[in-house]
Amino acid sequence: MAALTKPLPLRLAIPLALALLLALAFVADFLVSSTTTTKKVKGNHGKLVGRSLNATYADLPAPRWDWEEMPAAPVPRLDGASVQIGDLLYVVAGYESLDHVHSHVDVYNFTSNTWTERFDMPKEMSNSHLGMASDGRYIYAVTGQFGPQCRPAIRRNFVLDTKTKEWHELPPLPVPRYAPATQLWRGRLHVMGGGKEDRHEPGLEHWSLAVKDGKALENEWRAEIPIPRGGPHRACVVANDKLFLIGGQEGDFMPKPGSPVFKCARRHEVVYSDVYMLDNGAKWKQLSPMPKPDSHIEFAWVVVNNSIIIVGGTTEKHPITKKMILVGEVFLFDLGTLKWSVIGRMPFRIKTALAGYFDGWLYFTSGQRDRGPDDPTRRKLLVLCGERSCMSDAQIF
Numbered sequence: 001m002a003a004l005t006k007p008l009p010l011r012l013a014i015p016l017a018l019a020l021l022l023a024l025a026f027v028a029d030f031l032v033s034s035t036t037t038t039k040k041v042k043g044n045h046g047k048l049v050g051r052s053l054n055a056t057y058a059d060l061p062a063p064r065w066d067w068e069e070m071p072a073a074p075v076p077r078l079d080g081a082s083v084q085i086g087d088l089l090y091v092v093a094g095y096e097s098l099d100h101v102h103s104h105v106d107v108y109n110f111t112s113n114t115w116t117e118r119f120d121m122p123k124e125m126s127n128s129h130l131g132m133a134s135d136g137r138y139i140y141a142v143t144g145q146f147g148p149q150c151r152p153a154i155r156r157n158f159v160l161d162t163k164t165k166e167w168h169e170l171p172p173l174p175v176p177r178y179a180p181a182t183q184l185w186r187g188r189l190h191v192m193g194g195g196k197e198d199r200h201e202p203g204l205e206h207w208s209l210a211v212k213d214g215k216a217l218e219n220e221w222r223a224e225i226p227i228p229r230g231g232p233h234r235a236c237v238v239a240n241d242k243l244f245l246i247g248g249q250e251g252d253f254m255p256k257p258g259s260p261v262f263k264c265a266r267r268h269e270v271v272y273s274d275v276y277m278l279d280n281g282a283k284w285k286q287l288s289p290m291p292k293p294d295s296h297i298e299f300a301w302v303v304v305n306n307s308i309i310i311v312g313g314t315t316e317k318h319p320i321t322k323k324m325i326l327v328g329e330v331f332l333f334d335l336g337t338l339k340w341s342v343i344g345r346m347p348f349r350i351k352t353a354l355a356g357y358f359d360g361w362l363y364f365t366s367g368q369r370d371r372g373p374d375d376p377t378r379r380k381l382l383v384l385c386g387e388r389s390c391m392s393d394a395q396i397f
Contacts, residue, residue, distance in 0.1 A: 059349075059376075060291055060342050062329050067347040070363070070386035074106050074115055077366035079179075081132040082299045082354035083139050085162060087111045089356045090139060091366065093127045098264060101127035101148045105160075108365065108386075110358035122167050125158050129232065131182025131191055132299070137162055138214035140170070140184070142191050143177045150199055150255040150264040153178050159214045170209070170216050177203060178252065179232030179298060185243050186281075187212065191221075192245065193230040195252050200267050202230030202250045228284050229274055233295040235310060239303050239335055243278040246333070247271075247313065249295040271295045271316050275333075287338050294327055295351075300364070302357040308333040309343075309357070311364050312350040314378075323377040326351050326370045330362075347387055349376050363388040 073091070080094025080102070089108040095101050103125070107117040126144030133140050139160040146154045153176035158167050173191060180194030180203070188208040196203045206224040210217040227245060234248025251269040255262035273289035294313040301310045313327040328349035332341050349370035356363040365386045368378050 059345070060329050062342045062345045065330070065344045065346075065389045067387045067389045070113055070365075070388055071115060072386055073108075073365050074118065075102060077102065077354075078368050079128040079352050080299075080354065080366060081130045081141070082356070082366075083132055083134040084302075084356045084358075085134055085136055085139075087358055088162075089354070089363070089365070090160075090162070091354055092132065092139075092141065093121065093125075093130060093144075094366065095128055095148070097148075099148050103127060108356075108363075110356065110361070110363065119165050122158055122169075124154075124156055125167075126154055126156075129153070129179040129195075131177070131180040131194070131236075133182050133184045133189065135184055140182070140189055140211065142182050142189070143173050143180060143194075145178055145199075147262075149259075149262045150253050151262045152176065152255075153195075153197065153199070159211075161214055168214065170211075171219055171221065174205075174207060174221055181227075181234055181236035181245055181248075181298070183236045183238050183243060184211070185238050186241075188222075190224065190236075190243065192224075192227045192236070193232070193234070193248070195232045198254060200251050200254045202232075204228075204230040225278070225282065225284065228276055228286065229272065231272075233298055233314075235297045235301045235308075237301060237303065237308055239308060240306075241279070244308070244333075245274075245276045245284075246301075246308070246310065247273060247275075247290055247294040247297055249314075269295075269317070271314060277338075288340055291329070291331060291340050291342055292327070294331070298352075300353045300355050302355050302362065304357050304362075306335045308335065309355075309362065311355050311362070312346055312353045312367070314351045318377075321377075324351075325376045326368075326378055328370070328376070344389070348373075351378065361388045361390055 076096050077094035081092045083090045087110040091106045093102050103121050109116045126146050128145045130144035131142035141158045155172035155176050157170040178195035181192040183190050189211045190208045192206040204226040206226050207221040208224050209221050231248045231250040235246040237244045249269050249271045253264040254267050256265040271293040273293045275287040276284045293315050297313040310331045315325050326349035328346045329342050330344035332343045350367045353364040353367040370376050
């Protein structure tokens with residue numbers, strides 16, 4: 001027979017019970033935060049590919065597309081810009097590494113599927129984080145960062161005549177901006193948001209400038225209705241005579257205090273899924289959010305069959321490791337219903353991809369990819385990539 005024991009005094013029993021409850025809560029929290037989902041999907045060659053990601057940041061369910069590898073880009077390029085005119089994709093500026101930036105344009109020909117041309121940018125033009133738009137002949141390049149690492153932004157703006165390859169300068173922006181949303185709409189060049197002069201604080205300002213045939217029709221930028229949420233790295237699209245702002249983030253890297261080379265230092269960032277539309281020039285309307293928060297998508301979109309297609313990007317950081325998580329889904333925004341869907345998967349997750357669409361094929365090039373199928377964080381080195389996938393009408397609608 002077991003010996004009888006006296007009950008614990010009340011003054012000891014209460015603290016012990018509280019400690020036990022705290023311990024159980026800690027264990028439950030740990031189990032929830034470490035929960036993973038494992039998927040096995042067939043890759044392009046029929047092999048099973050295992051994936052094990054934190055449940056909160058797992059890839060969204062999506063059809064796997066067959067991608068075809070194209071000629072590699074002439075140089076690695078991160079935070080560059082691009083514009084498609086007909087069967088040509090103009091790929092501009094960007095980082096090769098944090099200590100080296102480009103000051104030239106590479107041109108990809110979708111008809112021949114080759115890189116066909118290279119020419120220089122003005123020496124005074126920004127090397128990354130530009131805003132960019134085109135009217136079908138002229139390419140307007142707005143503000144951005146001049147130099148490597150996290151150097152200051154500049155106010156200067158330029159326009160390229162793609163027929164003559166001549167550059168001309170436009171009136172400067174009222175203040176410098178990093179990666180502002182930029183588009184041509186109703187005869188005016190619109191520039192919105194981006195990062196402020198410290199590179200971190202989001203800007204809400206919205207300016208426009210009347211332009212025609214590569215020339216400014218005004219000497220100063222006009223203030224427009226501010227955007228509801230500021231920040232860099234968002235898609236800015238004109239479709240059906242409406243102006244759309246998609247995704248983006250608040251906050252970004254800042255120059256390290258006292259660094260003579262403006263060395264980049266990480267700061268807190270918030271990635272969001274917000275979508276806004278301006279259709280009458282007087283009021284922004286908030287629409288259905290993206291399927292997941294997505295940033296670094298300013299040139300990762302195309303308009304196809306009354307839909308906006310967006311590839312890749314970055315989403316919220318992992319809450320424990322704080323590492324940047326890259327996006328590998330292909331998103332579709334139906335301009336008729338104003339609703340989102342996930343229509344495909346890229347060959348790997350990638351940020352700051354430069355996208356194009358020609359003759360039924362969706363292309364992307366440049367950017368920074370993931371570490372592998374099981375690791376959605378970014379690689380240390382940039383990649384030279386060129387990929388395309390054939391899109392059917394069933395995928396687009």
